[in-house]
Amino acid sequence: MVREKVVHYTQVEKERVENANGTWIRWLISERDGAPNFAMRLFEVEPGGHIPAHKHPWEHEIFVLEGEGRIRIGDNNYVVKPGYVVFIPPDIVHEYWNTGKTFLKFICVIPLKSRK
Amino acid sequence: MVREKVVHYTQVEKERVENANGTWIRWLISERDGAPNFAMRLFEVEPGGHIPAHKHPWEHEIFVLEGEGRIRIGDNNYVVKPGYVVFIPPDIVHEYWNTGKTFLKFICVIPLKSRK
Numbered sequence: 001m002v003r004e005k006v007v008h009y010t011q012v013e014k015e016r017v018e019n020a021n022g023t024w025i026r027w028l029i030s031e032r033d034g035a036p037n038f039a040m041r042l043f044e045v046e047p048g049g050h051i052p053a054h055k056h057p058w059e060h061e062i063f064v065l066e067g068e069g070r071i072r073i074g075d076n077n078y079v080v081k082p083g084y085v086v087f088i089p090p091d092i093v094h095e096y097w098n099t100g101k102t103f104l105k106f107i108c109v110i111p112l113k114s115r116k
Numbered sequence: 117m118v119r120e121k122v123v124h125y126t127q128v129e130k131e132r133v134e135n136a137n138g139t140w141i142r143w144l145i146s147e148r149d150g151a152p153n154f155a156m157r158l159f160e161v162e163p164g165g166h167i168p169a170h171k172h173p174w175e176h177e178i179f180v181l182e183g184e185g186r187i188r189i190g191d192n193n194y195v196v197k198p199g200y201v202v203f204i205p206p207d208i209v210h211e212y213w214n215t216g217k218t219f220l221k222f223i224c225v226i227p228l229k230s231r232k
Contacts, residue, residue: 004189005203006196009179028201029177035203037227038154040177061145061156063125063179063223073120080122085144087121087151107179109225111153 002034022049068100138165184216
């Protein structure tokens, strides 16, 4: 039976993101918790950190929690700060930079089928 | 063609939640934006506000941004503060109270099929 989960995000293990510089991920809610449709992750990018350009056939729904960054989506660049919401549709190239002096932290939700 | 979306959450319209006290919702990312699988909403509950007990056959994935609250999930009660992650599986009764002196704000993601 699937149970509820209530934790502070710092209680969820932090893993280094491969193919990125100075970036960590916490899988806050995922299949491991019995989530049926989508996973909520928290990214932490250190000052100067960078997630290189990539694309994939699933979307991102993002909410910026802390720090300052730049996100490139296709041909467009956006400055993001706490409280910013970002929707990246499937199949569009995207890339992230921490442009601030503190950690850039954001929530990023993806469909679970993307992991299969 | 589905386009990206980058906005501050305060730029998204705030609507009063029916059947709740002192509660507003912003549909940050939804079908209107071309989201294919799930919707990201932001709830704002005023001090003393309350979302009464209810249940439905879809899950919630929640991240608490501001304020203090209590969430009942089934028979269990949880105190939540900024940085708390809450997974509410489908078909479990849940209920929310703002127990603090400022707005309780949280992200809540749901599958889009739940709106059909």
